[in-house]
Amino acid sequence: MAKPGLPQGTRDFGPEVVRKRQYIFNTIRSVFELYGFQPLETPAMENLDTLMGKYGEEGDKLIFKILNNGLDNADKHEQARADFEKVLEGKNVKGLTERALKYDLTIPFARYVAMNHGQLTFPFKRYQIQPVWRADRPQRGRYREFYQCDADVVGSNSLLNEVELANIYKDVFDQLGLTGFELCINSRKILAALAEYCGGAEKMTDITIAIDKLDKIGLDKVKAELAQRGLNDDQINTIEKYLGISGSNEEKLQRIGVLLGHLETGKKGIEELDFVNRQCAGASGGSLVIDFTLARGLNYYTGIIFEAKAPATVKIGSIGGGGRYDDLTGLFGVPNIPGVGISFGVDRIYDVLEELNLFPEGVYTGTQVLFFNLGAEESKTAFTTMQDLRKQGVRCELYHEPAKMNKQFNYAEKKNIGFAVIIGSQEIQNNSAVVKNLKTGTQETVALADLSNKLFI
Known part of the structure; x- marks a missing residue:
């Protein structure tokens, strides 16, 4: 062949x-x-x-x-x-x-x-x-x-x-x-x-x-x-x-x-x-x-x-x-x-x-936010939240299957994704999410209703 x-x-x-x-x-x-x-x-x-x-x-x-x-x-x-x-x-x-x-x-x-x-x-x-x-x-x-x-x-x-x-x-x-x-x-x-x-x-x-x-x-x-x-x-x-x-x-x-x-x-x-x-x-x-x-x-x-x-x-x-x-x-x-x-x-x-290295840094960015997949219930909440952000023009995706955190962080790094949103069982109870800035390494817990305001995109 x-x-x-x-x-x-x-x-x-x-x-x-x-x-x-x-x-x-x-x-x-x-x-x-x-x-x-x-x-x-x-x-x-x-x-x-x-x-x-x-x-x-x-x-x-x-x-x-x-x-x-x-x-x-x-x-x-x-x-x-x-x-x-x-x-x-x-x-x-x-x-x-x-x-x-x-x-x-x-x-x-x-x-x-x-x-x-x-x-x-x-x-x-x-x-x-x-x-x-x-x-x-x-x-x-x-x-x-x-x-x-x-x-x-x-x-x-x-x-x-x-x-x-x-x-x-x-x-x-x-x-x-x-x-x-x-x-x-x-x-x-x-x-x-x-x-x-x-x-x-x-x-x-x-x-x-x-x-x-x-x-x-x-x-x-x-x-x-x-x-x-x-x-x-x-x-x-x-x-x-x-x-x-x-x-x-x-x-x-x-x-x-x-x-x-x-x-x-x-x-x-x-x-x-x-x-x-x-x-x-x-x-x-x-x-x-x-x-x-x-x-x-x-x-x-x-x-x-x-x-x-x-x-x-x-x-x-x-x-x-x-x-x-x-x-x-x-x-x-x-x-x-x-x-x-x-x-x-x-x-x-x-x-x-x-x-001449004249392309601006932002031109490389496709997905802006990666939602981590921590299991069936967690991913269901993540998907609903992600759809709300998409309606507001935020480009985001949910990792395709439950996997170790390192694997999901590695995926985000390879795709040049700026933010990770992590929703576990505790966050579901509190209607919140952990937002991590993957460029600076800083993270904070944010109410789901305020998520779009807290993502510095």
Whole structure:
């Protein structure tokens, strides 16, 4: 019999880990709600043509395709093998696969808006917390199944949305105690102007894909890739000059203006970055950084783009990102619905909080009170008392069988339970209980009617 195992790039989560993850989810969800966003969920799978062609050349390769049912039919084996060979060549074969696991939450959201735009009130602000799947090479901070937490606004061109999204990042990270993060922003308009300056809009994808790898492969290899993609020495030198712009946000805007401000697209991108930078000054606590090396190689971005980076002491990179996508629903036949959104990388945020020891102590606690089981009559009284406490919101449980005190104390310690309530025959007679604080070791006898007031939980 084969040993049980997990698919590579996936994980089980035990109770302690789930509680920590829920702490992150609940923090993000509460901030989303504070800013007026509404919850939404979409299916785990989408039609393949909904996803393909939306994420660029690199992203399309990472989409998990789902085989159609019925392949166990012997008459279909030969055709299935032929179809599968076509899939391996990158072709879409309807007879073999027509659906795929969703790659992110943005494209399914755009599909939802396109299907329901007649019933939505715009601007429509939604948040979504669900798993997504990517056929990536698993490594630290990179998984094949992981959760995304997205917030998007559609139906508005206002840059105030970008300002609010930047502040959502700050509020969430502040509440998580995550100091030292950076929120980098750039504009796809500026990247489009760079492409125009280097010979034409058709070079945009080649340039952004190469620039997006700068942190991973370094400048020399980026230049080599640009050369492989057909850019000449003058164009590569211009891109190197662009990537070398440094200084304060204001200095960077001034310098990019010298390089690209004469182009209408570049001028517009600079104006948008300047607006967001000025509106966020102070409110973002200095965490907002204009970064012209930020490219985010997804084809659907059209304006401001974001990337949240973990503190430099944690070598994990991006913990969130997003941007403006002014015609994403146009991909589904519903043009002219502008949108902008951000995403939190919960799995990476978890790793950062773990490494920096930032999870609060209370996040580990499930059961707050353990009622000891001292026998049939005693456990009956304990159960009735426990039910009263549960009605008042106290999380408690009764040990499952009569056992030695040491065994029950050991159980409470392993589950990180803060209080033990002991009701023996004498306590039944007196309508009382012994309450022991398992953290401090102190204990007192309390009337059953006052029990909830005496539990310092």
